[in-house]
Amino acid sequence: PSIVFATSNAHKTEEVAAILGDAWQVADLRAHPGVTLDEETGDTFEANAIIKAVSGSRGAPGLLVLADDSGLEVDILGGAPGVRSARYAGETATSADNRAKLKTELSKLPQDVPFTGRFHCCMVLARDGKVLHITHGSVEGRLLTQEVGEGGFGYDALFIPDGYADTFGVLSAETKNQLSHRARALAAMKEQLATLA
Numbered sequence: 183p184s185i186v187f188a189t190s191n192a193h194k195t196e197e198v199a200a201i202l203g204d205a206w207q208v209a210d211l212r213a214h215p216g217v218t219l220d221e222e223t224g225d226t227f228e229a230n231a232i233i234k235a236v237s238g239s240r241g242a243p244g245l246l247v248l249a250d251d252s253g254l255e256v257d258i259l260g261g262a263p264g265v266r267s268a269r270y271a272g273e274t275a276t277s278a279d280n281r282a283k284l285k286t287e288l289s290k291l292p293q294d295v296p297f298t299g300r301f302h303c304c305m306v307l308a309r310d311g312k313v314l315h316i317t318h319g320s321v322e323g324r325l326l327t328q329e330v331g332e333g334g335f336g337y338d339a340l341f342i343p344d345g346y347a348d349t350f351g352v353l354s355a356e357t358k359n360q361l362s363h364r365a366r367a368l369a370a371m372k373e374q375l376a377t378l379a
């Protein structure tokens with residue numbers, strides 16, 4: 183079966199395709215240029231994932247449409263960047279700008295205790311403008327003030343998941359896709375997908 187993944191972030195698509203495995207054909211907006219996503223005006227991951235899944239599904243009649251809204255919560259920053267993870271350093275910020283801002287913010291703080299936090303992901307499945315299912319997943323870890331590793335995307339090179347000694351920028355894609363926020367949200371979604379396929 184196939185699914186439209188309502189994202190313009192190709193890294194997310196790559197991960198979702200790998201996590202779902204060969205049984206699913208995952209196409210993102212590059213394969214569905216007619217699908218447009220409404221602006222993410224919500225103040226929670228869930229609200230924004232609903233906006234993307236519902237608006238995306240209106241442009242792809244009859245198809246299963248999945249959306250992912252995700253981000254990084256840092257405890258000492260009061261949960262920032264949170265839902266604003268993609269825009270932390272400004273509306274037109276690149277991932278490198280956002281990482282630079284996070285490093286700057288953390289570097290100003292006392293360095294004696296680890297900077298704990300988590301990645302969170304909300305996945306919403308929709309069809310024809312209606313929400314079918316909502317799941318959440320997160321992965322706890324700690325943040326560094328210097329990037330380590332070239333792999334992954336976004337804040338991966340600054341985040342060490344609990345139980346590991348390396349950042350998501352160093353750990354393999356296979357490892358990340360077993361324990362990530364996205365993998366956990368998708369594991370819960372998979373059962374629902376199986377009933378709809």
Ligand code: ITT
Nearest residue numbers: 189190191250251252253254267268335336337338
């Ligand atoms: P779409 O809205 O088109 O899906 P986006 O990248 O703008 O793409 P979000 O609005 O959900 O997605 O923003 C999530 C941001 O959080 C993303 O840009 C990354 O900076 C960060 N993020 C989410 N998941 C991540 C991951 O697995 N590894 C590293 N950073 C991640």
